[in-house]
Amino acid sequence: MVNLADVAHRAHVSKMTVSRVINHPEKVSEEVKAAVLSAIDAVGYQPNRMAQALVNHQNYVIEFLVLEDVVTVEPNYAILLLQIADLLNQRGYTLEISTHIKANKRIDGVIVSGWRADDLPALEALSVPVVLYGESPLDYDMPFVDVDNRQGTALATQHLIRAGYDKIIYVGLTVDLPFAQERERGYLDTMAANHKVSRVYTVDNHSRAAEQLIFNLQTHLPANTGVVCATDRIALGVVRALNRQNGIPEKYGVVGFDGVFIDQITSPQLTTIRQPFAQIAHALVDNLFVQLHNGELGMQRLAPDVIIRDTTRH
Amino acid sequence: MVNLADVAHRAHVSKMTVSRVINHPEKVSEEVKAAVLSAIDAVGYQPNRMAQALVNHQNYVIEFLVLEDVVTVEPNYAILLLQIADLLNQRGYTLEISTHIKANKRIDGVIVSGWRADDLPALEALSVPVVLYGESPLDYDMPFVDVDNRQGTALATQHLIRAGYDKIIYVGLTVDLPFAQERERGYLDTMAANHKVSRVYTVDNHSRAAEQLIFNLQTHLPANTGVVCATDRIALGVVRALNRQNGIPEKYGVVGFDGVFIDQITSPQLTTIRQPFAQIAHALVDNLFVQLHNGELGMQRLAPDVIIRDTTRH
DNA sequence: TTTCGGCGTGTTAACGGTAACATGTTTTTT
DNA sequence: AAAAAACATGTTACCGTTAACACGCCGAAA
Numbered sequence: 001m002v003n004l005a006d007v008a009h010r011a012h013v014s015k016m017t018v019s020r021v022i023n024h025p026e027k028v029s030e031e032v033k034a035a036v037l038s039a040i041d042a043v044g045y046q047p048n049r050m051a052q053a054l055v056n057h058q059n060y061v062i063e064f065l066v067l068e069d070v071v072t073v074e075p076n077y078a079i080l081l082l083q084i085a086d087l088l089n090q091r092g093y094t095l096e097i098s099t100h101i102k103a104n105k106r107i108d109g110v111i112v113s114g115w116r117a118d119d120l121p122a123l124e125a126l127s128v129p130v131v132l133y134g135e136s137p138l139d140y141d142m143p144f145v146d147v148d149n150r151q152g153t154a155l156a157t158q159h160l161i162r163a164g165y166d167k168i169i170y171v172g173l174t175v176d177l178p179f180a181q182e183r184e185r186g187y188l189d190t191m192a193a194n195h196k197v198s199r200v201y202t203v204d205n206h207s208r209a210a211e212q213l214i215f216n217l218q219t220h221l222p223a224n225t226g227v228v229c230a231t232d233r234i235a236l237g238v239v240r241a242l243n244r245q246n247g248i249p250e251k252y253g254v255v256g257f258d259g260v261f262i263d264q265i266t267s268p269q270l271t272t273i274r275q276p277f278a279q280i281a282h283a284l285v286d287n288l289f290v291q292l293h294n295g296e297l298g299m300q301r302l303a304p305d306v307i308i309r310d311t312t313r314h
Numbered sequence: 315m316v317n318l319a320d321v322a323h324r325a326h327v328s329k330m331t332v333s334r335v336i337n338h339p340e341k342v343s344e345e346v347k348a349a350v351l352s353a354i355d356a357v358g359y360q361p362n363r364m365a366q367a368l369v370n371h372q373n374y375v376i377e378f379l380v381l382e383d384v385v386t387v388e389p390n391y392a393i394l395l396l397q398i399a400d401l402l403n404q405r406g407y408t409l410e411i412s413t414h415i416k417a418n419k420r421i422d423g424v425i426v427s428g429w430r431a432d433d434l435p436a437l438e439a440l441s442v443p444v445v446l447y448g449e450s451p452l453d454y455d456m457p458f459v460d461v462d463n464r465q466g467t468a469l470a471t472q473h474l475i476r477a478g479y480d481k482i483i484y485v486g487l488t489v490d491l492p493f494a495q496e497r498e499r500g501y502l503d504t505m506a507a508n509h510k511v512s513r514v515y516t517v518d519n520h521s522r523a524a525e526q527l528i529f530n531l532q533t534h535l536p537a538n539t540g541v542v543c544a545t546d547r548i549a550l551g552v553v554r555a556l557n558r559q560n561g562i563p564e565k566y567g568v569v570g571f572d573g574v575f576i577d578q579i580t581s582p583q584l585t586t587i588r589q590p591f592a593q594i595a596h597a598l599v600d601n602l603f604v605q606l607h608n609g610e611l612g613m614q615r616l617a618p619d620v621i622i623r624d625t626t627r628h
Numbered sequence: 629t630t631t632c633g634g635c636g637t638g639t640t641a642a643c644g645g646t647a648a649c650a651t652g653t654t655t656t657t658t
Numbered sequence: 659a660a661a662a663a664a665c666a667t668g669t670t671a672c673c674g675t676t677a678a679c680a681c682g683c684c685g686a687a688a
Contacts, residue, residue: 318676365673
């Protein structure tokens with residue numbers, strides 16, 4: 001591998017000048033700069049990150065902490081991971097994936113997903129910048145990035161209203177996490193704003209649980225009912241329960257939430273609120289780098305997309 | 315962060331002795347070794363990987379190359395990624411995720427998934443060890459790790475035979491990749507060994523395509539037919555098509571292949587051949603490290619598990 | 629008793645890069 | 659025209675670790 005000295009030799013300057021061309025180009029005269037740049041190009045020089053790390057007291061490693069059980073990990077992590085890794089690589093950083101919080105690691109920052117409330121104290125105590133993926137509770141002011149959950153269910157509810165469904169119910173999650181509360185909120189607010197009566201049920205995040213719920217409920221579900229679901233998993237179960245009578249989308253409308261993978265494999269294809277993963281990945285990485293440069297960037301809620309497919313009338 | 319000098323000072327020895335205790339313990343006297351170890355423990359010393367990298371001319375970075383389109387990435391990547399990353403971390407390595415082949419990167423090895431035949435020349439030309447995830451074609455002798463695809467469909471076919479299904483068909487993939495050929499082979503060989511007439515259909519790897527195929531085929535599918543599917547996606551479509559008549563598992567049996575995620579969200583729950591991802595991750599990492607130590611380790615085919623659930627009789 | 633070999637430990641230099649300072653040259657100021 | 663300031667480039671030392679070599683000590687061989 002070529003190093004600074006090789007470039008320096010070829011350009012007839014010292015190592016330091018080459019280093020300056022890269023890091024403080026304004027301090028080098030135009031002619032020398034041009035010569036050095038062409039030498040860099042000619043020999044294909046790439047800085048050695050390890051040497052930089054050593055002298056700069058940095059690690060160029062960002063940790064992605066997955067605190068959820070690996071087995072239950074949602075497929076969307078793969079997409080998020082790939083995007084984040086790519087963005088970090090572009091900035092000369094490397095990704096380290098870990099499944100438990102540990103202080104004193106040689107890392108420069110942490111991106112956390114799948115955390116629960118009781119993980120937050122330990123995360124706050126870390127000596128490096130941290131960004132959460134997912135809305136943090138009000139009593140912690142840790143920076144986070146999330147889809148705008150409230151807006152998401154609001155859009156879902158509005159879509160069902162516009163599509164002419166009469167009664168609209170919400171199937172939410174039994175877990176008491178901020179994002180779940182926000183999603184419920186988006187439904188409730190929209191219903192109130194439209195002077196409609198809201199009705200909330202909750203289930204565990206499994207398609208079978210949702211299927212069972214709807215099965216038990218079916219006598220209470222008149223034709224022309226819309227169902228806003230807190231997740232695609234729930235929506236999948238709801239679709240299965242309602243589709244037995246072939247009532248979708250004419251008799252019943254169903255909208256999911258997340259828009260990764262599950263929505264692709266349902267039949268009929270699921271109308272859903274899609275998380276903008278590319279933007280989320282960008283925001284997570286940007287947020288971390290702003291913190292690394294001593295800035296501050298609090299919470300970021302990103303607008304979701306409505307993907308209208310075949311479980312609702314258009 | 316504490317460094318060698320801190321430990322050395324505390325143990326009243328030189329930095330070199332501490333380094334030796336870590337890397338060549340047999341060259342240090344027992345008493346000094348004990349003193350150094352307790353000093354290391356007391357100050358919580360962890361070696362600086364960057365400094366080691368610099369002096370050892372290594373990078374301590376392994377690249378995970380995802381050559382498949384990010385959007386179509388299967389959920390199982392998440393699991394595999396997490397496992398691989400954890401294993402690498404344990405060995406002091408970091409994972410770098412990338413989506414395109416590029417020479418001259420500062421990495422020590424590459425794990426590749428989602429490759430196509432025309433990627434292989436470029437991979438072979440890399441100057442660092444490479445392991446493929448997924449069976450490689452015969453004309454390349456690159457090391458690979460994969461589930462034993464042939465054994466997988468053999469087990470699926472045997473299970474259907476034992477469960478008493480009479481006619482057994484195979485729904486395979488239109489793509490002409492080694493793993494797909496192997497899966498077909500496992501079915502064909504088992505049928506031949508049991509003196510049964512085999513019947514192979516192929517579709518694209520989409521549940522809707524499979525659903526359509528079975529729908530078109532239904533007059534040719536007598537009661538008591540078993541279906542071996544090349545993937546869980548296909549199996550999902552087959553189940554949807556056959557379950558309309560509530561014929562599963564009594565009238566029809568269905569077995570999938572992959573056992574990640576999709577099988578969890580089907581109803582009824584899918585009988586499937588599960589890839590042993592934990593072992594695959596281990597094998598991929600081990601294979602790479604054997605190569606890094608100048609060893610050689612060719613192809614590794616790992617035994618799959620049969621997960622019997624509700625789309626077949628037991 | 630002197631010499632040699634081995635053992636345990638310390639010293640030096642190097643990996644590739646950068647900050648801080650030193651030096652030499654040009655430009656500005658008075 | 660001399661002094662000061664600004665600019666461009668080079669020199670030195672250091673980040674944390676390790677290989678290679680140097681050194682001193684002890685026991686075995688002569």
